[in-house]
Amino acid sequence: MIKRGDRKSVEDSLENQAGVVLLGPRQVGKTTLAQDIAESRDAVYLDMERSADRQVLEEPDLYLDEQVGRLVVIDEVQLMPGLFKALRGQIDRRRRQGYRTGQFLLLGSASNTLLHQSAESLAGRVSYHELTPFILSETGADSISALWLRGGFPDxxxxxxxxxxxxxxxxFIRTYLERDVPAFGLRIPAETLRRFWTMLAHEQGGLLNAAKLAGNLGVSGQSVARYLDLLVDLMLVRRLQPWHSNAGKRLVKSPKVYIRDSGLAHALLGIETQEDLLGHPVVGGSWEGFCIESLITAAPRGTEANFYRSSAGAEVDLLLKLPRGGLWAIEIKRTTSAKVTRGFHIATEELDVSERILVYANDKEVPGQGGVRAMPLMSAMKRLASA
Structure with a gap:
């Protein structure tokens, strides 16, 4: 059993809010984490994929009125969108009865869909957390090669x-395409979506070129936007937006696109072993995406993530704007040399960043030129976590 770093933050939120919404793709460990939390308190677990549990909540107030004082865990809650209004009423009534915190733990597999469904009904009543696949701080620095190759889904x-x-x-990929996507009521041919997903894997970390993707798939640009929105909503793809605060510069406007779990990117490309990966053209983009996901996950809640690229060649792989202030510029390279590009130096001067970091493939933390500090991925994650 690998201990999840999110457990404490979820439990802390349950101590301060009536409910917690735990978001994450399927098979990432939401149910395991929720059941571990439930074992430490008086709780009941319901799964909306089970018809018997759905029937229990067809008249939600009748059932939930009997559970006052217990933690009610509801899995795959997005499958019953009408439940959110009932939960709002339950939370408000329980507050009047003196039960203000730790009432509901809601698990969902589609972020934007679930946030939209719950935003109005549960605004100010619940806290939102995202559970990602395993990250390096959970598996240990010695596991970095395996984690990069296989990705962080527990199984x-x-x-x-x-x-x-x-x-x-x-x-996993086949199940998502053939079962989960249709469950959202979307009529997208599984083979078309798989081809699209694979194209994104080939371009890991590249700028989004919707017209090129549409032409290769033989679909419209609107269809490409819909496919991308779906994969982003399912928390399988990251759309990293460009930094646009400097209106006087000619900046790239297209987002970068990454398959969020490196293991899924490798599976889409048929990469099985470390040797296959190191010899594949996508190796640089895969490493960059792996590091970016790790760093964003390690950063404090509320951190804003972007990249920066100007037409003059100034570039930063990852810009992190921390909630308590500070703008971190991070360069990512699969190299043992503690040197960054000239474009990185230009960009950091333009942006007036507070931290300059090179994440590289060495195990030593060393100072570089121009105020840059080179360090391994784990060290960068630790620095962010304590920022």
Whole structure:
């Protein structure tokens, strides 16, 4: 059992709010985490994928009135969008009865859909948390190669060998395409969406070129936007937006797109072993995406993430605006040399950043030129976590 770093923050929120909404893709460990939390208190667990549990909540107030004082865990809550109004009434009534915190733990697999459904009904009543696949601070620095290759989904990372891990990820992708996407009522051919997802994997970390993708797929630009919105909503793809605060510069306006879990990107490309990965053209983009996801996850809640690129060649792979102030510029390279590009120096001077960091493939933290500090990924994550 690998201890999840999110457990304490979820439990702290339950001590201060009536409910917590825990977001994350399927198979990422939301249910396991919720059940671990439930074991430490008086709780009841309901799964909206089970018809018997859905029937229990067809008249939600009749059932939930009997559970006052207990933690009610509801899994895949986005499958019953009408439930949110009932939950608002339950929370408000319980407050009047003196039960103000720790009432509901809601688990969902689609972020934007669930946030939209719950925003009006539960505004000010719940806290939102995202559970990602395993990150390096949870698995340990020695596991970095395996985590990068296999990704952080628990069953993939903990598989007995690389072949078994790849088979799990291929089944995961097939299930999402054939079962989960249709469950959202979206009529997108599974093969078309798979081709689109694979194209994104080939361009890992590249600027979004919707017209090129549409032409290769034989669909409209609107369809490409819809496919991308879906994968972002399912928390499988990250759309990293460009930094646009400097109106006087000619800046890139297209977002960068990453498959969020490196293991899924590798499965889409048929990459099974470390040797396959190191010899593949996507290796640089894959490493960059792996580091970016790790750093964003390690950063304090409320951190804003962007990249920066100007037409003159100034570039920063990852800009993090921290909630308590400070703008961190991070360069990511699969190299043991503690040197950054000239474009990085130009960009950091233009942006007046507070921290300049190079994440590189060495295990030593050393000072570089121009105020840049080179360090391994784990060290950068620790610095962010304590910022």
């Amino acid at each position: 993939s990372f903990l598989a007995k060998n690389d072949k078994t891990s790849l088979a799990w990820r291929e089944d």
